[in-house]
Amino acid sequence: MLAEPAAFGTVTHTCQKLQVIWRWGCEQGLGQDLGRWDPQDWQSFIESQATDREWRTVATYVNGIRMLRKVAAVVTGVTPFEDPWEDEPAAHVARKAVEAALGSVGDSEGLSTETIAPETWWPLLRAAWAYIRTFAPDILDWRDAFERELAQLPQPPVLERLRPVSADELDEAVKRWLADPCNRVPVHAREWMGAPEGSPMWLTLSKMITDGANMHLFARRKGRLAARVEARRAAVLKAVAQGRVQPAYGASAGSRMGVPAYQSKGRKLSARELDDALRKWLADPDNKIPVRAADDRYGKAGTPIVSMLTRLVWGKARGVNVDRRAITSRARIEMIEKALAAGQVVALGSGKDRAGWRARVMPCPGAATVSLADGSNRPWRTQISYDELTDELRMVRAACYVFIGAMSMMRDSELQEIQRDSVTTHFGSPAVASRKTKKDPARPELLWWIIEPVAEAIAVAERLSWHPTHLFAPLEATQGTRGRGIESSNEIDFFIRKINSSRDRLGLEKIPDGYVRSHMFRRTMSVITSREPDSEIALGLQLKHAARRALANHTTQAYGQMDTKWAKEFDRQLEHAAALRLVELLKARRNGEIVAVGPGAARLHAGLDKVIDTMDADPQLRAQIADEQVEATLLASEFPELHLGTINHCMFDAPQAECQSELPAGQRGQAPLIGACEPARCRNSVITRKHAPIWFAEEEDLKTMAKEPRLAPPRREAVLIRLDDVQRITRALREEGAA
Structure with missing residues (x-):
């Protein structure tokens, strides 16, 4: 019985893996004959791949090496060799390599996947959302306008094919x-x-x-x-x-001799028919011959853009010839030159590498207005060519892919399986239906929870796609396309590159250079959401991981594991959140109110007054006085060590901190010691109106406790000392009206 040959996709995938192996060997100086490598050389290659890939990917390289071993006898330049791992399962080889690289044991899926750095993640998402919310409506309207114009172009006549002649x-x-x-x-x-x-x-x-x-x-x-x-x-x-x-x-x-050139009458127009069509088109004075406004690589300024002219006159008819060297086109050349001399032309700028129909420019009235870095507001486009529109359509498609992938945690294959009318509800919340294809031949339809902006991105992708079922497909249904699906890595790189090259015009921030791929969206969003309560179970459901230990497992924990890039980001977010809490105090302070009491109140008031003076002294900041984000930024700069608390806020300054006095000298000044806080005595402590109910409640409790006749004298003395500290704060709250 003959063995079934490998699928074409398997063969190409294996060849790609072998190409990576061969390049690595050349870099290491191991020689081009892979069969002469030592087993340790093969192991070194596997270990090099394990540093930044998950074990399943590494296993494919092991299988590729074993495939090469099977066919080495018939491959030129490869000496037959033995299995470097002596028939050990590829999964075991890969797992051990990844675990060694990570320095840990257990299910390491996801740990080898890098997160996207915060400085790249946020600008990328903001740019994607800008294209979905602000630019996509314009771009899709312009596409529809171009298509209507294309539909009005002359279509080649449908000629009857000649019947066979006996x-x-x-x-x-x-x-x-x-x-x-x-x-x-x-x-x-x-x-x-x-x-x-x-x-x-x-x-x-x-x-x-x-x-x-x-x-x-x-x-x-x-x-x-x-x-x-x-x-x-x-x-x-x-x-x-x-x-x-x-x-x-x-x-x-x-x-x-005037002998007609050979042509199939069923596929091409005759010379006479072509001449008649041009004569009729030029007879209309509204029809203008497109000419170059400036020199380009295709011709001099003032010369006809022939490809556009043929499209305008004859549509997509085959056999159109306006070559001066051809006798059959002499009449057409004469008519065109006569129209040029009469001024029946329109000059078009074709751009550096664009010519023909794709250079046709359409004005863009009513385009969305964007705010630029210089403070001005202007339309993001005033005109667009068909060629530029193609790039913008690709940007919309990439923006939808990035935003949906980042916000839903779907894999690349699952994103590309999203079909029309896929938005639904799941347990009362919005969700998108797709198919989980990873290692599952049954391809079951599953649901991923989404937020409303993701639903909006899906609606934009539906309008963009020409495909009858799927959202992500080539921009045009042309011959030779693969039907549905896109190369996500190329689309992400294209999106980032175009944003950075045109960000000044779009009013967007630069996206720092970095490696960004679809599988990194899952990892990054998992790190962000893992800080929420009960997030492990929710992540396990959204990531479609196997159910273990009440729907959460080691894989989900690995995806949500914090890394240093995002740890710093969360610290900054906490600082910003603290500053936002101070915004309401800033507004009250602007009205002359006493917003806090306690040992550190004077410092807090001085800092708030400084922020107010800064905003009042700067006209641009004064114009943004109602913008809480601007105020929060200034407050975060003024109070960089603010720590929010239930009974007080701490403006941590180590030399003045009561909590630091009992610590060893080498450990002081790093962070507040919450358990040793003395809110009524420490000069870093401030108490606001929101803290007042807790202080008054404690005052009543201490008074009641001090009246207890059975209380031991030492204990009563401690209660009275604590009551004295509390009343120092409550008295100030009453006197200043903070209560």
């Missing part, structure tokens, strides 16, 4: 032509390409008799119509012997 009918055509004494046989005026002088020009004669529909009336072909062809030749030679000839020279004979 050999008898061709014989009759030869007899009929020879019967006319005015017809003369074209013969060579001199020897040409082996044909003797005076011999008939069989090819030219064939086109003369059939009006360009047949070139092979007299062609000698072995075993095919041999007798008929010889009979036709004999009849022609008889006419030649009678002197019915017209001498001509070489390849130019047909054009000089």
Whole structure:
């Protein structure tokens, strides 16, 4: 029984892996004969891949090496070699390599996946959302306008294909032509390409008799119509012997004698039909010949853009020729030159590498307005060419892919399986339906929870896609496309590159250079959401990980594991959140209120007053006085060590902190020691109106406790000392009206 050959996709995938292996070997100086590598060389390669890939990916390299071993005997330049891992399962080899690289044991799926750095993640998402919310409506409207214009272009006439002509009918055509004494046989005026002088020009004669529909009336072909062809030749030679000839020279004979060029009447327009169409088009004064506004690589300024002209006049008709060297197009050239001289033209800028129809420019009135870095507001586009529109459509598609992938945690294959009308609800919340394809031949339809902006991105992708079912597909349904699906890595790189090259015009921030891929969206969002309560179970459900330990497992924990890049980001977010809590205090302070009491109140008031003075002194900041984000930024700068608390806020300054006095010298000044906080005595402590109910409640509790007759004297003394501290704060709250 013959073995079933590997699928084409498997073969190409394996070849790609072997190419990576070969390049790595060249870099290491191991030689081009892979069969001569030592087992340790193969292991070193696997370990190099394990540093930044999950074990399943590493296992594919192990399988690729074993595939090469099987066919090494018939591959040129590869010496047969033994299995470096002695038939150990590829999964075991890969797991051990990844675990060694990570320095840990257990299920390491996801740990080898890098997160996207915060400084790249946020600008990327903001740019994607800007394209979805702000730019996509314009871009899709312009696409529809171009399509309406294209639909109005002339379409080539549908010509009836000629019915097949029988050999008898061709014989009759030869007899009929020879019967006319005015017809003369074209013969060579001199020897040409082996044909003797005076011999008939069989090819030219064939086109003369059939009006360009047949070139092979007299062609000698072995075993095919041999007798008929010889009979036709004999009849022609008889006419030649009678002197019915017209001498001509070489390849130019047909054009000089007015012989029509060969063409299939069922596929192309005749020269006369092309001329008539151009004459009719130029007769309308509103029709202008497109010419170049400036020199480009295709021609000089003022010369016609021929590809656009042919599209305007003849649509997509085949066989259109406006070449000066062709005799059949002379009439067209004369008409075009006459129109140019009369000024029936329109100048178009074709751009550096663009010409023809794709350079056609359309004005963009009503385009969305964006705020630029210089503070001005202007439309993001005033005009657009068809070629530029193609790039913008690709940007919309990439933006939808990035935003949906980042916000839903779907894999690349699952994103590309999203179909039309896929938005639904799941347990009362919005969700998107797709198919989980990873290692699952059944391809079950599953649901991923989404937020409303993701639903909006899906709606934009639906409008963009031409595909009858799927959202992510090539921009046009042209011959040779793969149907559905996109190369996500190329689309992400293209999106980032275009944002950075046009961000000044779009009013967007720069996306720092970095490696960004779809699988990193899952990892990054998992790190962000893992800080929420009960996030492990929710992440396990959204990531579609196997159910273990109440729907959460080690894989989910690995995805949500914090890394240093995002740890710093969360610290900054906490600082910003603290600053936002101070915004309401800033507003009250602007009205002259006492917003806090306690040992650190004076410092807090001074800092708030400083922020107010800064905003009042800067006209631009004063104009943004209602913008809480601007205020929060200034407050975060003024109070960088603010720590929010339930009973007080701490403006941590280590030399003044009561909590630091009991710590060893080497540990002081790093962070507040919450358990040793003295809110009524520490000069870093401030108490606001929101803290007041807790202080008044404690005051009442302490008063009640101090009246307890059975309380031991030492304990009563401690209560009274604590009551004195609390009343210092409550008295101030009452006096300042903070209560």
